[in-house]
Amino acid sequence: MRKRKGAGRPTIADVATQAGVSSITVSRALRDPQKVSERLRGRIDKAVRALNYIPDTHASALASSRSNVVGVLVPSLTNNVFADTLRAIYDALDGSPLQVQLGNSRYSAAEQERLVGIFLSQRPTAMIVSGIDQTPTARKMLEDANCPIVQIMETGPDPIDMMVGFSHYQGGRAAARHLIDQGYRHIGFLGARMDPRTTRRLAGFRSALEDAGMFDPDLVKTTTTSSSVTLGGVLVRELARHRPDLDAVFCNNDDLALGALFGAQKAGISVPGQLGIAGFNDLEMMEAACPTLTSIRTDRYGIGRHAVNMIHAALDGTPPLQKVVDLGFELQVRQSTDRTYRAT
Amino acid sequence: MRKRKGAGRPTIADVATQAGVSSITVSRALRDPQKVSERLRGRIDKAVRALNYIPDTHASALASSRSNVVGVLVPSLTNNVFADTLRAIYDALDGSPLQVQLGNSRYSAAEQERLVGIFLSQRPTAMIVSGIDQTPTARKMLEDANCPIVQIMETGPDPIDMMVGFSHYQGGRAAARHLIDQGYRHIGFLGARMDPRTTRRLAGFRSALEDAGMFDPDLVKTTTTSSSVTLGGVLVRELARHRPDLDAVFCNNDDLALGALFGAQKAGISVPGQLGIAGFNDLEMMEAACPTLTSIRTDRYGIGRHAVNMIHAALDGTPPLQKVVDLGFELQVRQSTDRTYRAT
DNA sequence: TAACTTAATGATAGCGCTAACATTAAGTCA
DNA sequence: TGACTTAATGTTAGCGCTATCATTAAGTTA
Structure with a gap:
C-alpha cells in the first residue's frame, strides 16, 4: 500500500487517541471549549501538552474554507x-x-x-x-x-x-495656502519618488499657487529616487543656489523637510528667517526639531x-x-x- | 448525500475539465511547466485565464506538507x-x-x-x-x-x-571608548525601552567607563518607555540640568541622539563644544544632520x-x-x- | 408517561491539492 | 529485435482538519 509520510508531527487524531475521545471532540475543544464537557476538556488539554500538539493552519483552512x-x-x-x-x-x-x-x-x-x-x-x-x-x-x-x-x-x-x-491633493493645497498666507512669495516644492500620492500633493500645491498667481515651475524640484533626510538637504541646497530668491519650501514628506532644515543650516541659511520649511505627515520628530517644523498632520x-x-x-x-x-x-x-x- | 460547498471558486479540477486533461497535469503545468508538453500547457494556461483560477495555498501546503x-x-x-x-x-x-x-x-x-x-x-x-x-x-x-x-x-x-x-555589548563598549579617547570625562548614557539588546549596550558602555575609572551611575538616564526623538531631547535636558558637568552622552539609539542634539540646541548647549553626542545604529540621517552625528554603524x-x-x-x-x-x-x-x- | 427538547459526543465524508505508483507511446542500444 | 530507458500523462489515495448528519443520554413539558 502506498503511503504518505506527512510531516511526522502529532495530529489531532494522536491527541484524540491519547485522550480517549474522537478527533472531532478534540477539534471542538480547541476551537470552542464550551462545547465540550469539563472532564473531557481537561483530558484533551493534557494530551495536547503531552504531545506538544500544534494545529495545522492549512488543514483547518482547507476543511473550513476559511482562513484567519x-x-x-x-x-x-x-x-x-x-x-x-x-x-x-x-x-x-x-x-x-x-x-x-x-x-x-x-x-x-x-x-x-x-x-x-x-x-x-x-x-x-x-x-x-x-x-x-x-x-x-x-x-x-x-x-x-x-x-x-x-x-x-x-x-x-x-x-x-x-x-x-x-x-493628498487637499493636503498639498493646504500647505501651499499656509505658506502664501505667511507672506512667502517664492515658494518651492521638494519631492522624492513621486508615487501617485505625492504627485497629487504636488497637484494640490500647484493649484493653490496658481490661484495666487505665484506658481513657478522652476521652483519645483523632484526626483524619482526614494526619499531620505540626506536627499532633502541636497535638493534644498541645489534649489537655493539656482534660485537665490527662494524663500520657502514645501517638502513632500517630513524626511525631506528635516533634511532641508539641516541643508539650510549647513549652507548658513537661517530657518525660518531666510527660508520657511513645511513638511507632510507630521512625524513625531517635527515637534522635537530645532526650530520646530511645520507639517500637515495625517492620522x-x-x-x-x-x-x-x-x-x-x-x-x-x-x-x-x-x-x-x-x-x-x-x-x-x-x-x-x-x-x-x-x-x- | 451530504455535501460541502467550499468557497465556490474554480478548482484545479475545473481547469482540468475545461482543458480536457487530468487534474494532476494541471498541477504539474502550474508548478513545473517543463514537465508538461507545450500543447497541453497552452490549453491549460488558457483555461486558467478563462476561469480566473487562483490556486489554493492551503490545499497545496496540506497535500505536500510544505508551505512556502x-x-x-x-x-x-x-x-x-x-x-x-x-x-x-x-x-x-x-x-x-x-x-x-x-x-x-x-x-x-x-x-x-x-x-x-x-x-x-x-x-x-x-x-x-x-x-x-x-x-x-x-x-x-x-x-x-x-x-x-x-x-x-x-x-x-x-x-x-x-x-x-x-x-551589542562590544558596540556599547566601543562607543564609550571613543568618547573617552576624545577627552570627554563626564559621559552620560541615555536609554529608552531597555530591552535585552539595549541593556547589553549599557553593560558594554559601563565596562569601558569602569576600566577607565570614570563610571558614574548618576549619569545613566534610562526609561522603559519607547524611544523617540522627543524623548532624547527631554532626557538630555534633564540630565544636563541635574549634572552641569556632563560633557558627552552616548545615546542608546539614533533617535535619542537626534533628539539630544535638538534638545541641546534648544537649551543653548553647543554641540560638540559643550556636549559630545554619539548614537547607535548609524541611520541615514546621522550623516545628514547639522552637525553630523557620530554613531556605531550596524549592518x-x-x-x-x-x-x-x-x-x-x-x-x-x-x-x-x-x-x-x-x-x-x-x-x-x-x-x-x-x-x-x-x-x- | 409519551412526545419533545437539549447537551454531549461520535461517524463519515469531504475541503483542493499533490505524492506515489501506473500506464502508454516513443526512442535506444546491444 | 527484444529488453530497456525516457517522456508524457493518468489513477488513486491520502494530507489533517471540520461540516454535516447521526446517536445517545438526560431533562422538560403537558
Missing part, C-alpha cells in the same frame, strides 16, 4: 508613515483570531498585482491595500475575492469595496484602526453605510514657517 | 533598525517562491512565544526570529520545528540553529541578507559550517564628537 488571515499590502516598510498604520492594524487586530499577512509592493503597481494574487490564494478573511491606483487586473481580482476589501491612505470616488484615508494610526473596524463590521454582517471615509488632515504651524520667530 | 512561508518575528515595525533588515529579507527572497510572514512581538518575550506557536502552525519553510532571549517554551518549539531557524540582530554562544548579528541590511542566505543553504542541504556569524559594527566618527569642530 488579513492580507495587508503596503508600498514600503521603511517609511514611517506606513509603520504607524501597520501598528494600528496590529493593535486593532490584537485579541481577535485574525493574523496579519504583510506584503511589500515597493511602490510598484505590478508588484502589488502579483501580491494580490498570492494573497488571494490564501483565501484571506479580508484585505487591506494601500492606494487607489491598482492595475485593472488587480482590481478585478479584488472585486472577485468575495471578502471585505479596504483601500487605505487615500480617498477617491470609486472604491473597490471600502476606503479610508484623506485627500495614519486612525486610518489603520478605522480600516480594521470597517472589516469587523463587514464580517459581522453590518457593512458601514459610508463606504468611503475621509479622516482629513490638520495643519500644524510651527517655528519653521513663523516669520516673526528669532532663534534664541 | 518564511516566518519572520521582529519586536517592532516602527523602528527603522528592523525596517532595514526586513527590506533585506524581502530583497533576498525576491524571485524565490518563498513568502514572508511577518510577526510583531512588540518587545515582549511572551508575545514572541505566542507568535512562534501561531507561525509554526503554518509549517513554515524557515523561521527568522529577533534576539536570543526566547522563552524556554518558545525555544523548545523552535528546536522541535524541524526547519531552519535563524536568530538575528545579536550573537551569543548557544544558537537554536543558526545566528547572525553582532555584539542591518547585511544581517537580513545573510539570514536568508543561511536559510537557502540549509534548505539546499549544505548548512553553513559556521552556525554563528558576527557581522560586527563600525564606529563612524563625525562632528558631534569632534572637540576641535567649530560651527561655521
Whole structure:
C-alpha cells in the first residue's frame, strides 16, 4: 500500500487517541471549549501538552474554507508613515483570531498585482491595500475575492469595496495656502519618488499657487529616487543656489523637510528667517526639531484602526453605510514657517 | 448525500475539465511547466485565464506538507533598525517562491512565544526570529520545528540553529571608548525601552567607563518607555540640568541622539563644544544632520541578507559550517564628537 | 408517561491539492 | 529485435482538519 509520510508531527487524531475521545471532540475543544464537557476538556488539554500538539493552519483552512488571515499590502516598510498604520492594524487586530499577512509592493503597481494574487490564494478573511491606483487586473481580482476589501491612505470616488484615508491633493493645497498666507512669495516644492500620492500633493500645491498667481515651475524640484533626510538637504541646497530668491519650501514628506532644515543650516541659511520649511505627515520628530517644523498632520494610526473596524463590521454582517471615509488632515504651524520667530 | 460547498471558486479540477486533461497535469503545468508538453500547457494556461483560477495555498501546503512561508518575528515595525533588515529579507527572497510572514512581538518575550506557536502552525519553510532571549517554551518549539531557524540582530554562544548579528555589548563598549579617547570625562548614557539588546549596550558602555575609572551611575538616564526623538531631547535636558558637568552622552539609539542634539540646541548647549553626542545604529540621517552625528554603524541590511542566505543553504542541504556569524559594527566618527569642530 | 427538547459526543465524508505508483507511446542500444 | 530507458500523462489515495448528519443520554413539558 502506498503511503504518505506527512510531516511526522502529532495530529489531532494522536491527541484524540491519547485522550480517549474522537478527533472531532478534540477539534471542538480547541476551537470552542464550551462545547465540550469539563472532564473531557481537561483530558484533551493534557494530551495536547503531552504531545506538544500544534494545529495545522492549512488543514483547518482547507476543511473550513476559511482562513484567519488579513492580507495587508503596503508600498514600503521603511517609511514611517506606513509603520504607524501597520501598528494600528496590529493593535486593532490584537485579541481577535485574525493574523496579519504583510506584503511589500515597493511602490510598484505590478508588484502589488502579483501580491494580490498570492494573497488571494490564501483565501484571506479580508484585505487591506494601500492606494487607489491598482492595475485593472488587480482590481478585478479584488472585486472577485468575495471578502471585505479596504483601500487605505487615500480617498477617491470609486472604491473597490471600502476606503479610508484623506485627500493628498487637499493636503498639498493646504500647505501651499499656509505658506502664501505667511507672506512667502517664492515658494518651492521638494519631492522624492513621486508615487501617485505625492504627485497629487504636488497637484494640490500647484493649484493653490496658481490661484495666487505665484506658481513657478522652476521652483519645483523632484526626483524619482526614494526619499531620505540626506536627499532633502541636497535638493534644498541645489534649489537655493539656482534660485537665490527662494524663500520657502514645501517638502513632500517630513524626511525631506528635516533634511532641508539641516541643508539650510549647513549652507548658513537661517530657518525660518531666510527660508520657511513645511513638511507632510507630521512625524513625531517635527515637534522635537530645532526650530520646530511645520507639517500637515495625517492620522495614519486612525486610518489603520478605522480600516480594521470597517472589516469587523463587514464580517459581522453590518457593512458601514459610508463606504468611503475621509479622516482629513490638520495643519500644524510651527517655528519653521513663523516669520516673526528669532532663534534664541 | 451530504455535501460541502467550499468557497465556490474554480478548482484545479475545473481547469482540468475545461482543458480536457487530468487534474494532476494541471498541477504539474502550474508548478513545473517543463514537465508538461507545450500543447497541453497552452490549453491549460488558457483555461486558467478563462476561469480566473487562483490556486489554493492551503490545499497545496496540506497535500505536500510544505508551505512556502518564511516566518519572520521582529519586536517592532516602527523602528527603522528592523525596517532595514526586513527590506533585506524581502530583497533576498525576491524571485524565490518563498513568502514572508511577518510577526510583531512588540518587545515582549511572551508575545514572541505566542507568535512562534501561531507561525509554526503554518509549517513554515524557515523561521527568522529577533534576539536570543526566547522563552524556554518558545525555544523548545523552535528546536522541535524541524526547519531552519535563524536568530538575528545579536550573537551569543548557544544558537537554536543558526545566528547572525553582532555584539551589542562590544558596540556599547566601543562607543564609550571613543568618547573617552576624545577627552570627554563626564559621559552620560541615555536609554529608552531597555530591552535585552539595549541593556547589553549599557553593560558594554559601563565596562569601558569602569576600566577607565570614570563610571558614574548618576549619569545613566534610562526609561522603559519607547524611544523617540522627543524623548532624547527631554532626557538630555534633564540630565544636563541635574549634572552641569556632563560633557558627552552616548545615546542608546539614533533617535535619542537626534533628539539630544535638538534638545541641546534648544537649551543653548553647543554641540560638540559643550556636549559630545554619539548614537547607535548609524541611520541615514546621522550623516545628514547639522552637525553630523557620530554613531556605531550596524549592518542591518547585511544581517537580513545573510539570514536568508543561511536559510537557502540549509534548505539546499549544505548548512553553513559556521552556525554563528558576527557581522560586527563600525564606529563612524563625525562632528558631534569632534572637540576641535567649530560651527561655521 | 409519551412526545419533545437539549447537551454531549461520535461517524463519515469531504475541503483542493499533490505524492506515489501506473500506464502508454516513443526512442535506444546491444 | 527484444529488453530497456525516457517522456508524457493518468489513477488513486491520502494530507489533517471540520461540516454535516447521526446517536445517545438526560431533562422538560403537558
